[in-house]
Amino acid sequence: MLGSLDRPRRVLIVEPVSDCERLIPELQANKWLVDHANLSSKIDPIYDVCVICLQAHHLDYLERIKQQIRDSQTEWIAVMSDSLRRNTGLANFIYEWFFDFHTLPFDLSRLHCTLGRASGMARLYRRITSPPTLTAGELLIGQSQSTQELRRLIDKISPTDASVLITGESGTGKELVARRLHNQSRRAAGPFVAINCGAISEQLIHSELFGHEKGAFTGASQRKIGRIESAEGGTLFLDEIGDLPLEMQANLLRFLQEMTYERVGSSKSMTANVRVLAATHIDLEAAICAGRFREDLYYRLNVLQIQTTPLRLRKEDIALFVEHFSRQYASEIGRRPRKFSDSAMNTLMSHDWPGNVRELANRVRRAQVLAEGRQIEAHDIGLAVTASMPCRPLDDYLLNAERQALEDALMHYSTNMSNAARSLGVSRPTFYRLLHKHQLR
Template sequence: MQSSALRRLLVIDPCSDLQPLLSELSRSGWKVHECPLSRALEYPADVGIIQLGDCLDTVRELLARNPAQWIALLPDHLHLNEAMGKFIGEWFFDYHTLPLDLHRLKTILGHASGMARLRHGDPHQAPQGDLVGDSRAMREQRRLIAKLASTNSPVLIRGESGTGKELVAQALHRQSRRAGQPFIAINCGAIPEQLIQSELFGHEKGAFTGASQRKTGRIEAADGGTLFLDEIGDLPLELQANLLRFLQEGQIQRIGCNTPIAVDVRVLAATHVDLEQAVVARRFREDLYYRLNVLQIRTAPLRERLEDIPLLVRHFAQLYASEVGRRPREPSPAALQAMQEYAWPGNIRELANRVRRGMVLAEGRFIEPEDLGLLASCQESGECNLVDYKLQAERRALNEAIQYTSTFTQAAKALGVSRPTFYRLLNKHGMRTRHKSPPL
């Protein structure tokens, strides 16, 4: 039976003719919300119904921010011109012309619900915050964050560039007792050496040429909360001594001031460099290293969590939908395979940028490999390794099960897997079908 968590219907400004259908859906297990357009973002939904009028820009903003499968109701007097047709084709799963045919609309809702289930996957595997993914590496990372968040000890976050080290720091802060206090981040490698001491510790008016007024430093601004020092390995040696003194004493001095200021912060630091090697090379203070490396979290590179790519692509497609003014696209099977075969030297940051590009360039309903700037699958090049052949066999088995059965339950049974596993396999391979939808 389909989970009720994936049978949520949002109806915007419903007309009275819809009430019989909405009552029937409620009795059959749907969770139905009715609200005006102004409150539409308050209700998460998997399927939505909205009647179109003249305010298309307002509707577009809603659709870009709510990832439901939307169905448009078109008044019979509304002229379906080329612009309106493109708008519906871009943003809606289907449309229905008034007056209502409740049987036909019910069928459309069934198909939309099935598509929502495929796109969203298992609701019990929803990502926490922006830490998207259900790979073993991500599950272990979330468990470790939950353990370390409640302490006040420093945490060193290690990992390659683009693996989400700042997201881990934000999650540690969000789950800590300091969550209601400031989270202040500073990239130690992005600030000129002559300015970084002022940025960290602040300065008094007249402390140096150009200091026209008092400046509160980042450490002081984080008082009571969390200070995140990104790329700590790039901090100049002379500033490392000042930072060490603060960690030992819990006090700072603004430049040009001799009065110490007590500051209570939790320090999180991140680096992509080998700090142990930097200590040996005398580029990083050993005593500061041990002060920062009390607890440690490693962020996995994307090549070690390729199974998270479908979830990440959907996350970024939704994130950039408003920016590019288009409905979030799904990757085609060829695009998904190309992403699985790519090395991802830029990790998640590179994936986000490629999805952003794909959202702009995609011409059809799916993002293709060329939209992402990636080569097509190994099938076209004729160079497949064992993993590639296993993926192709898996995809072929799914296609045959879908073709020769009439329901998802039968297809899963034919393959000897559970329905949730069957849906995850469909998501893994980016497969979309017109298989019979589950009954309402």
Template sequence: MLETLARSERKLLIVDPCSECEEILPTLGRAGWSIELSKLSNAREHRCDVGLIRLQASHLDHPEPIKQLIQASGTEWVAAVDHDLMRSAGGSELIGQWFFDFHTLPFDSERLRVALGRALGMARIRRHGSMHAPAEEPDLMIGQSPDIRALRGLLAKLAPTTSPVLIQGESGTGKELVARTLHRLSKRSKGPFVAINCGAVALSLIQSELFGHEKGAFTGAHQRKIGRIEAADGGTLFLDEIGDLPLEMQTNLLRFMQEMTIERVGGHVPIKVNVRVLAATHIDLEKAVAEGRFREDLYYRLNVLQVQTTPLRRRPQDIAKLAEHFSSIYASEVGRRPRRFSEAAITAMLGYPWPGNVRELANRVRRGQVLAEGRVIEAADLGLGSLLEDDSQAMTLYDCLFQAERKAIDAALIRCSRHMTKAAKTLGVSRPTFYRLLHKHHILEDDPSSA
């Protein structure tokens, strides 16, 4: 593969070239580069393996075209700058955030060839990796931990049905993402997906929000309003935080689910609707039923099929992948290239318990993308620097992974009542691999009966 890459054509695009750039062209041509020259205004029309920009002071006044060019090109860029520009705050910041490397004028032909070669190698490695990387689900159900793989398999089974699904899990674990995935994979995918947070609507408005109202139904009802249930006709209705729905509204919702008809507030004509109901909650509904806070008949009507989301602390294998994904999203939001994470930052993320789950991870990565000053995001940028302040307690990346692996094995053994074959299947590994893991963590020696 590397030999093939070395023999392939190397296209270099030089943007806003200067006289020094033109003087170096013959040398680069003899080195095997196929060169095109372009102004910044039409540089996006050219395809290249590596880009070289003669960065000038005028570019710093309006850096957006350069950022857009680099982002759209999908390759690496080298900046050619003079010493004064390199010493300026704006110049060093732009180069540090957006360029693979820089070269100060006048050109040193050998040093420039090395810089361009390194940029080409990195661009091709990344391009090759992206071509062979497994495609993520469009809904970004990201991760390869046993729990997330099992969840993807479960959703594929539940999606084609029309039965209600109750999604339970801690806040921030992606319950709405699960609902959207079920809708996307269902036969109703071309229909509407309508969501309502039952705990975020005022008590006086919840009935109107769900069922709609007729003109003049109450003070301020100046025109007919279609409710969320009716708006979801032919599609999916997602009732988030269903446990916060007032008891009197639970009765109305139960009647709708039994008859699949509604009446708008102030109306008297039954309206037939065809929706699939998905509900989510972070509270224990069985406990709420026992305490009289949730109707038992509605609970059993909703709880036909069940999905349990996994807290992030139980899927440490997915943390780095999720962090990279959020870094890519928020980089475009703040007008920067996605930053990678330092080893210390990854160690801190693996050692953090994530009480806010994936939502908290996304927020911390967003913060890190904004605050990071170098090429990588550090633990302090994520607000996790305190985890590494005490060197005696700080763990290496290997230690964190070793600890997470042990926790996953222990959990699998508990869930499967120490049945080795089932535990191995739960973890997604073969039985021989599972036994090697048991020996690695001295679990067989700790409990001879488990053999």
């Protein structure tokens, strides 16, 4: 019973008709706070449920109604005449965008039941899909332990000007970590300049970083400001630093040591005021051993380190990512986000996500675009083929084998880390680094 609720719920009636004259007092008697508005009004997301009284002329304003539904962030109920309900185009619109519908005149007992269910679903939906991590300006979504630890670590590191090396698999949000470090630092008012070291040719990377003077080389028709200079007073983010050519590594090391540089074609030394963040998905220590990365540059970049966690190790965050991307991509195509069925969510939870959050975003986008039913089903996600593939990338097998070896060593030598490291043929510092890498405590 509506009257049994301790606090009133709020209902908005949009474009009320004469039949509402009896409805409004009835709702108020059952402890509903009732407001009314027209279609051109701005609807704030404060209502438990919205009721719109559709009329024939509203068929010309369906896009406006869609926008109102999106802005309200709650469930809507359509009310119309029986003749209008028979309109095929309107019926499809109501099926996709509304919680329920009623035909005039009002059946008050049925309407009370529908309002209660819609209000309950709206509140439940908000509680599930709008946790504190999804507030405005938040970049790192999730409530898993590893995500919370990551946020706490970023909060500690952000105020410093020290270089930070961000490691982790592709698609785990390394650039988002870098942006949060910048946004929470004293340099937040300055620029955040990113450069992908693996996406620029060896011939151009020097000019991209340091800039060049007019006539410095063939094709240099005018002066170019480099990324370092563009980041003055802010943060320079070197993505995929492991792909930087060796010759350029030497130039970058010199810059990091002295914080001075010269544009290509100039002899004038310039001083930089930037904080440097770097990220990579490869094992830089292995790259050092293979002669592909300078050890001195590694230690210059790795003053502080942050490691992102792959999605397969924090699956409790998947539902929050799904909601976030659903809203984002449904808005792109101009429709209300379709909800994922239980079977679809089970499919998402059982997948290993080798492409991490980036892969999940693509799957959600595909499902929101291609799904034809009221809900997104498992077959809309397109994981049936990939989930059954017997092979995975070689790196996955190597990582699993490394983790298993660590777990075996911990099991046999749980009270003596030196013996555990010795059993694997590695030093104690390397053993601790591997434990941190695999998040084993």
